Amino acid sequence: MDVLDEGRAARRSRVGERASRTVLSTMNTADYPTALAARQEMRSWRRLALEPSALRAPDDTPAPDSLAPNGRHLASTLYRVAHAPDWSADPQRTYAAVAGRLGDLTGVGVDHLDVEYDDARELFTLFLQERGGLRLPARALSEGTLRFLALCILLEDAQFTGLICMEEPENGIHPANLPAMVQLVRDLAVDPADPPDYTNPFRQVIVNTHAPGVVQLCDPADLLLAQLRPRSTPERGVVRSLALVPYRQSWRAQPGRPTFSEADMVAYLANPPSAQLRLPPGLIA
Structure with missing residues (x-):
């Protein structure tokens, strides 16, 4: 950065201290390439604050197929991941992977998991079948199970990349299942020992928590x-x-x-x- 750039940056810094908006929010040109790159990177950050009512909702056909910050579009996201080109020959492989990880929860006996499409109503509905044979739609699952399930789906979603900021993932989780939740959050992040690819998506995870049980497991x-x-x-x-x-x-x-x-x-x-x-x-x- 030359002297002129330093002077302009200093003036913007002083103005920024009194502004109601951040300096980065006003960057729309290439005059400050570093700041513009920072703004573009920050716009790609993802925040997750999963809400049970959103997680339980079915999706109609025009619905987005990526998980919303509140957990909406759970069913259509799983359907898209299971039928992605890499897995189109065997969507059951993805369903089995998600069900297997969901089975890490104590007290949740998962036999099968899938997404059913209703032609008449044009709705995607996520179903979980327990080992005892009971088949439950997403709206009948507990809050903790739904939160954990959402992260299990994101673990299989190679399109879900970048910085993920998560609000208290332990909400609704039984204390006995905190180790499984912490391990799942850890597995969501990219493995630095392997090169990033669709099996190791480039993800960084930041979690906000006030729970002693979570802190002690980290x-x-x-x-x-x-x-x-x-x-x-x-x-x-x-x-x-x-x-x-x-x-x-x-x-x-x-x-x-x-x-x-x-x-x-x-x-x-x-x-x-x-x-x-x-x-x-x-x-x-």
Whole structure:
């Protein structure tokens, strides 16, 4: 960047401090190629806030075949993934893969999973058949099962790529199934040991959680602690702003920069003082 560019960037920075919109939101030209590239990248980010009512809804024929942020179009998305060109000779392979992963949930006995198309009503409906023979539509499934099922489908969807921001994926999940949920979220991300392709889609996953059970199941190196920290500004002096702080022994930690330790995570690593039920010492591994 030359001196002129630096001057223009500095002026935009000062204007941005007083603006009601971000500087990136106004970038529409190639005058600032780095900022324009950042804006285009941020527009491709995906946010998931799965809602049970949206997950339970069937899809008509003109409906989109990609999962919406609230979980709508679950049935049409699975149908599209199962009948994609790579799997067109055997859609049951995708249905079996999703059903097999859904079977990781304790208390959910899955024998078969598929999407049925009703010609008369032009509707796609997702059905789950239990091992006992009971066939249930999506509207009859529990909230936790639906949330987990949505992520199982996305795991098989090679078109679902990029940065995925997820709101509290543990909502509706039985505590005994938290390990399965955390592992599924981990598997959604690209495996850095293998080259990205349709079997290893390029995905990064960021999860927001307040659940101690989820935090305890994560590798500390994967955690970022959200804190309000003081920051000095030219116009308003010292203000408090949100900072994402890495674990002190992780690869993100940098000399002289804020980090967190186990002491900062006591609320997530120990029972609250008012807890009424505690495990006997002999049962704690």
